[in-house]
Amino acid sequence: MLPPPPGVLFTKHPTNQTVSQGNTVRLGCAVQGLMEPDIVWLKDGEKLYSTDQMFITLGEQHWETFHSVKSVQQQDAGQYWCEVEFHDLTFSSQRAWITVEGVPHFIQEPQDVATFPNVPFNLTCAAVGPPEPVEVLWWLGGVQEGDPRLSPSVLQIQGVNSSVKFYCEAKNTRGISVSRTGTVHIKVLPSAPSELQVQRMVDNNVTLSWKPRSTGHSKLSRCIIQVSRQSTQKLDLPHQEVLVPPHIQVLSGLRSYSNYSVRVACVNEVGASPFSPWLQFQTPESVPSTPPRNLTFDLLEQHLSLNWAKLQDNELQGKLLAYKVQWTLGGEPQEPLLFKENSAQLSGAGRFFNASFQVSACTSVGCGPWSPPVLVLPSSVEVQVQRSHMWVGLMLGVLVATVVGLLLTVLARRRGKETRFGSVFKPPGPESSVSFTAARSFNRGGAEMKESTLDCLGISDDLKDKLQDVLIPERLITLGHMLGKGEFGSVREAYLKMEDSSVHKVAVKVLKSDVTSSGDIEQCLKEAAYMKDFHHPNVIQLIGVSLHRRPGQRLPIPMVVLPFMKHGDLHTFLLLSRLGEQPFDLSLQTLVQFMLDISRGMEYLSSRNIIHRDLAARNCMLNEDMSVCVADFGLSKKIYSGDYYRQGSVSKLPVKWIALESLADNVYTTQSDVWAFGVTMWEVMTRGQTPYPGVENSEIYEYLIKGERLKKPLDCRDDVYELMHSCWSPVPKCRPSFQHLVSQLEALWVSVSPTPLLKEPLLYVNLDGEEREVCRDGVGAAMAPGPEEQTVAAASSWSVPWQRRGEDEEQDWLMVGSGAALAIGGDYRYIIGPCGGLEEEGEEGEEVGGGAGRRHTLQEEMRDEDDDVIINV
Known part of the structure; x- marks a missing residue:
């Protein structure tokens, strides 16, 4: 374990903890001195990838991370520590042990056995506490085998002649655990493939x-x-x-x-x-493997007759279409001729005098090799030509031998030396001189790296066609500081140069550099393809896709360019209104406006046959005018036929937002999105509380199947609760459509809107300069839209508690990662405080300042958000 370098310091280490099974445990680790550390938790040497991990800034270049387990089981026991990477080196914190007391935990369960009939074999079972000791009792074929014995236990079987089931029980003072049931199989011949x-x-x-x-x-x-x-x-x-x-x-x-x-x-x-x-x-056809043999001619007074031998079937390698005859006259090729049989009769014998003929066989694939050429001459002339050809060959041989001899003589008189750049020769004579001939030239100005294209990613042609017209050259994008970071990538602030030379601030989702498979890249770009065709004020729109070329790498990194959402996600905004250092009031009109914006975005998506499957407050973004945009389409699916989509593989899904039928059968419809919208309404009315407080993820299905639903939030009007409760009908077709929800929420918004002359005060914090001044500003009343408008105009004087004014405005941000199963975003939470960092901690980790209690509660609720994602739904 390497110590941290100078300037880098672990200010908090995990500590040893002993807990009972089912209780909660949390480990903390903090590091100071790095700008954007990559802190990873490890258990017994293996990296942990948990949705419960979060990151908090304690100050400039001072980060803290937590790892928590809400219900500790025996498999959670072990040694934990955190690591941070710095200049290709890894540094570790101190190590701590988590010890779990409970019923015995199996460290070796009996496995299935395959054996020959009546051949002895052994079964092994081992379990541990704490507390100790642990006794093991065996059951074979439903019958107890012997007395309990201390763990580990080995049961000796003398042999069986038929299949039988077995398992073991482990007992300590806390209770009894039962192992998996194994089977003894008798080996037999395999079945035919x-x-x-x-x-x-x-x-x-x-x-x-x-x-x-x-x-x-x-x-x-x-x-x-x-x-x-x-x-x-x-x-x-x-x-x-x-x-x-x-x-x-x-x-x-x-x-x-x-x-x-x-x-x-x-x-x-x-x-x-x-x-x-x-x-x-x-097997498929091929071109003939050999040319036709024995091409002969018979030159008569009236015609020329050609004959050749037929090719065998194995030589044809296909079905014969024709024999192709080509001929030349006076060195000029003539029009080729085709014949079905292995002979040809050509009229006008005189015109073929001194002509050369070749023949080839053809199948549907093509023609094979050509036969040797045959020159058409009368028999007497043919003999003379053969003799003249012999004398010409002899003269050419003598000439070639003479030229080779002269070349060898010249080379023997010169001594040569080859270099990697050319040839150096030293000619004879009293004075030494050097003659140098360059072998190649060099360009010192290396060629610039070529612009990446979609063709080099290995993605499907359909996806390439969808993204071709939104591809942005990398040179037009300037990346800024990080907004959020997750297991598979990050979200960064960036500036995009437009065609008119203007520059716009954007957000860029960048896939992590070590994710190099085409499958991960295609998953990232599929979300961009969904957003490409979205044009609605309450649905986040795609600006474009860019490819970052890396030296020495086969695949570039895809970057998805999105609008910059200055005020972050809705869930964090709701939490800060209630638990931030400076809480502020949100009127019922404002909360209804949020719900109305979401319903309009989802109505648009459902009209385009899009199932979102991950609708929640965390996946709704607040833009510049504080209107809500539905975002994060990593789990979305387009319906091409029918009205439902069946999840075919096991994946991470947000359990507390999933409809009852989706939990039971993995079936997703627009009605299941309506269920999630009802849960999102509950989040809005509770200002960001975690749904189903006190109910574990594994208990959600049993809780819902009994008819239980989310309770009415405090200070929630009956008509608002009735609307969200109607979204949770156990019969999907009995739930309201998004079109109906929009109309209901529009009517509700009008009923809670104040008169145009009234302004409702909104508390905000002016962060200009060193002083923090508490001010009150009015929220302008927005009028209900006409039918042609898609969203209500935002309040004219929004002021946000963490928002700076002037030149420092762009340095403050709050960005929460996207939902499960995304290539970018994901399981980690990176949170920046209202002024660029949280207040400093004391030596023992207790926060100093009046807002400590609220800040701790906010962090806990941010962690609870990802606790509602489990595997194997």
Whole structure:
């Protein structure tokens, strides 16, 4: 463990803790001296990726991180510490142990056993406390085996001749734990393979694949492949033995345009399985492998007759279409001729005198090689030509030998030396001189790195087509400081140069540099593709996509360019209104306005057949005029047919926002988004409280199936609660549509709107200069829109508690990462205080200042937000 370098200091280390099973435990770690540290928690040497981890700034270059477990189990026991990277070096905090007391915890459970009949074998079971000691009792086939014995326990079985179930019990003073149930299997022959198919054919190479069925409770070691030609009904190739897995093999050396049959059997330690059924396939055609042979001619007075030998089927390698005859006369190629048979009759014999002929066979793929040329001459002239050709060849041989001899003589008189840049020769003579010939030249100004394109990402063609017209050259983007950071990437402030040379502030989602697979990149860009076609004031819009080229890397990093949301996400805004250092009031009109903005955005998405699947206050952003935009489409799906989407794989999902039918059957519809909107309304009315307080994630389904729902928030009007409660009907079709919700909320907004002359005070903090002045400013009343308008005009005099004025305005920010299953954003929470950092802590970690209690509560609620995400819904 390396000590931190000078200037870098761990100001807080995790401490040893002993807790009972089911209780809560939290570890803390703080580091000072780094601008943007990458702090990672480890347990027993393995990195932890938890949605419960959060980061808080304690001051300039001073960061604190927590790792908490709400319900500790035995598997959470172990050694914990945190690490931080600095200049390619890793530094660690002190290490602390978490000790969990409870019922025994299995460290080795009995595993399934595969054996031959009546062969002895052993079963092992081990469990630990605390508290100790732990006793183990075995059960085999429903019958207790022997007396309890101390852990670890080994049960010796003399052998069985049929399958049987078994498990073990572990007992200490806290209670009894039951292990998994294992099975003793008897090894048998495997079943015949299934789904034998030809995956692809390239030339004469055929790729086969198959799937094993029952392995007979014994690992398959190899598979046997038999191949035969149907024309001969013989094994055309010797059988091949292939090591498995993978269950795939390439057959080479097959003949083109031939019918084959193939079958497969697989072998385990008991023996070989039966063969699969024969699979018939035909190899593709090819061009003929050889030219036609024995091309001869017969020159008569009236016509020229050509003949050649037919090609055999194995030489044709396909179905013969025609023989192609090409000829030249006086060195000029003539129009080629096609013939179905292996002979040709050409009229006008005189015009073919001194003509040269060649022939080739053609299939549907193409024509094969040409036969040697044959010159058409009368028989007497032909003999004389052959003799003259012999004398010409002899003279050419003598000439070549003479030239080679002269060259060797010249080279022997000169001594040469090759260098990496050219050749240096030293000619004879009394004076030494050097002649240098450059081998290549060099350009000292290296070429600039080429601009990246979507073609180099390895993504689907459909996704490339969608993003091509929004691709922004990297040179137009200047990245600023970080707004948020997660496991897979970060969100950064940036400046975008437009075509008219103006510069606009934007937010850029950048994939982490060590995420290099095309799959992760495609997942990131799919969210951008969804946003590309969105044009609504209450739905965040895509500005563009850019690609950051990295030297020495195959794939560039995608960057998704989005509008800069100055006031962060709605959930954090609601929390700060209630728990911030300077709480401020939010009127019912303002809260209803928030809900109305969200409902309008979701009505637009549902009209475009988009299911959001992660609607929550944390995924709604506040723009410049404090209107709400629905954002974060990492879990969204477009419905192409029908009215529902079924989640096909296990993923991380926000349990407390998911509809009852989605928890039960993984089915997502627009009605399940309505359920999540009702929970979001509850978040707004409670100013950011965590839904279902006191109910664990694992208990949510049982809680809802009994008819329980979120309780009415304090100071919530009955008509508001009735509207959100209607979103939680157990029958999806009985829930209101987003169109109905918009109309209801518009009417509700009008009913709670004050008269145009009244202004409702809003408390805010003026952070100009050194002094903090508490002021009151009015919120202008907004009129209800006409039918053609999409959103209510925002209040004219919004003032935000953490917002600076003037030149320092852009240095203060608050950004919370996006929801689960995103390539960017994700599980970590990076939080900046109202003035760029939280107040300093004392030596023992207690916060100094009047706002300490509120600030602690805010941090706890920020952590609770991600506690509502579990796996395997």
